[in-house]
Amino acid sequence: MSSTVLPPAQAWQALAALCLGFFMILLDQTIVAVATPGIMAAFDARLDQVVWVTSIYLLCLLVPLLFTGRLGDRFGQGTLFRLGIIVFTLAALAAALAPTLELLIAARGVQGVGAAILTPQTMSVINRVFPRERRGSALGAWGAVGSVATLVGPVLGGFIVSAVGWRGIFLIHLPVGLLAVVLATLWVPRLPTFARRIDVPSVAVSFLGMTALVVAVQQGPGLGWPAWALALGVLGLLSVALFIRLQATASRRNSEALVPLGMFRNRNYSLGVFSIATMGFTVSSMMLPVMLWLQNGQGLSSRDAGLLLVPMALIAAVASPLIGPAADRLDPRLLSVGGFATMIIALLFTCWLMVSDAPLGLFLLASGLFGVANALVWAPNSATAMRTVDIAHMGAASGVYNTGRQAGAVLGAAGVGAAMQVGAEAYGFVPGLAVSLLLPAAVLGAGLVAVAFFRPDSQVGPQGAEPQGAG
Template sequence: MSQPNPNSLVLPAPQAWRALIALCIGFFMILLDQTIVAVATPAFQVELGASMNQIVWVTSIYLLCVLVPMLFTGRLGDRFGQRNLYRVGMIIFILSSLVCGLAPNIETLIAARAVQGLGAAILTPQTMSVINRVFAREKRGAALGVWGAVGGVAGVVAPTLGGFIVESVGWQWIFLINLPIGVLSLVLVSLWVPDMPRQVRRIDTPSVIASLAGMGALVFGIQQGPELGWPWWVWVLLIFGGVVMFGFIRLQRSAVRRGSDPLLPLEIFRNHNFSHGAFSIATMGFTVSSMMLPIMFFLQNGRGLNALQAGLMMLPMAALSIVISPLAGPLADRLHPRILSMIGFAAMALALLSASAVMRLDVALWWFLLPVLVMGVGQSLIWAPNSATSMRTMDPRHMGAASGVYNTARQVGAVAGAAAVGAAMQTGLDQLEVNVVMANAILLPSIALIAGFIAVSRFRAETLDDGAASPA
């Protein structure tokens, strides 16, 4: 393979697409692991003797450890090289996946999931950052379309694949399957992703400390508040986190005077489409991290399906997403940025509202397939267009920071979704039928999607000669 110019940010197209393939294998595995766990939660309860709160923490601790350091790890890629950070994160993820699969009790599983989340936090921002640096600006729409489509497909494939794995070889293999996939991605990234030019002089240490402390307090408070009934100390923790994050923002303005580059360059938020895209992807993160838990409990505990049968119920969503997602990226380059995203968010919100109605009724189970089909269409029209629109015109100097913010926003939504829906799933279980409780829980992500619809309706037509979006 010919060596790229070390001063260039853009690779020849064949090399860029090979790098994208290598990165997407790992990105697919990370998102698959985040959502596939929902299918195995009833198995955790039985085989590991776990409580409902412990089951929720299998997902919540992963999201907590992914989210808290991500602003920092995104910038680390700019400082030490995206390829190096990706490989470190992947090694951590592979080893922790092995521990998850061999966990003898729920406590070990939760601890290993925390380390797994840290590995995901290190490698995830590097994927988006590399894509935006190795592809020419006019080609980023198609490339980010593939990246976004991989995220969408991972979310919809997870229930079917997870059900098959749990029923055929046991829940342990939803983690052990990461080993061969992770090793493959590690090898291909080492071969196909070049060592990128560094963009940051020195990361601001006070900003790192403030971001970790502030985000940690906020995320832990959000996760524990619903479970504990919002005691006073949780509110103190949330206020502390908010004050520290306010101080973090002020530190970004003075970082240059201290001889460092800011951890979060505030000018990235002047990009209109990036700001609205980061918010809208948070609502999608809220949805995908939370909707499968009540759906799987409805299908398995409420309707008596096993894990494989429940996973197969979601197969139409996966099939439609696989067909439509590759078309969404190129379409996003040709259509006004808001069109596909608005259709996608509206379809997803309608699908979840319809699913909630079906879950309450004593009707044939095939009725549930109708909203599942609409979910497949909706997800396909969100991931690729949203990521392409958000990042296409970002200044290359800020790709690591912007990637960190974009992925942080998605994970903030995921943490909030897991906490809110997890709490809703535990509300009224002793008075109401499980189907009704799960139907109530799934209303929360539909409300989040309506907020996302409003955000993407404000996308503007883009220009490629500056770092901001122009008015339509």
């Protein structure tokens, strides 16, 4: 057992502090969309301009994740977690006070950097302060926090925008961020560090490659893939190939790899990264066609459409803490295969509802199935992927895991957006929305195949012991 494992009461206190910061990040991702019309009106901006309020955040969140995960191994996950909260909160204040759209976009970019610093540290600390046999329970609670944030964001955002305007959605982060810093200082312990040097060429190439790929994927589909977007895509792929080469040769340069390639010899970890990318693809993309169908196709208000999604968030919030402990006892394939299969069924059922004359109330069943699927996927997948990772590589492994999830999200948003456009031109508006959901269903099929090859921990081998002399 790792020497950093805490007594149960202290471990759960640390988890509470971590979850508060995690809640703040997820709340931001759902609450900002509510304020988009207000931001457009305040700055007399076009939609293609305001979309950068979200796009720049996602770009600055995704690009540094490989680096910030390894920074946790080098300087301490608790230290980086607090730094991430501080950067994110100060940037939220700057966003609330921004006098121009350009400064608002810049502040959102800094918020994304803060989120990138914070995000991988959360999973790293959980996997270090909880024993292997309790990590499923901890990650179940962590997943429930995500579900609650998903529900609270749009509802709270609606009240805040109505009461004080769009700037209020950024000001709400100030008390939450301050409390998160205080609790993290009190409850998140200082953990031994392992990485001694950061490979600078790897950092530079990863930043270049990820930026090129994300910008190409974000902007290419909507603009019809102009030559510059294709060139960025090629540059990104070449940079990824060079990055992998640099990781393999880091020791020859007397440096430590940013992403130790030996991690991927852990079968459950590799499958977990791939499968969570397919889940990120789905979760980030499915809501747009669903909400367009409910509001434009069925004539519901945004409030009423949001209420139909309440079963998803509530069931996930209630079920995640119950399923988490089961992930510590059962064969990892059981829960994960059930989750991915349920998600695919829910997507196909929603497709059928869109093109049939079935009562709209049946969507509550689909919403509930989405909630069950989320609860069955997030905690079990995270616990299975991370449980047997070498403790010295926990930060790097968490960074790669979260990069996979966020990269899937960027690809999903771009892919389903393009599928909606093609489907609408070929079949009409509502049938086109239904067809677009077949894309995440197909991608999830690949994730389902991957998790079917998970193995019990006893067949993976213990890789979580602390290295001797760590400090």
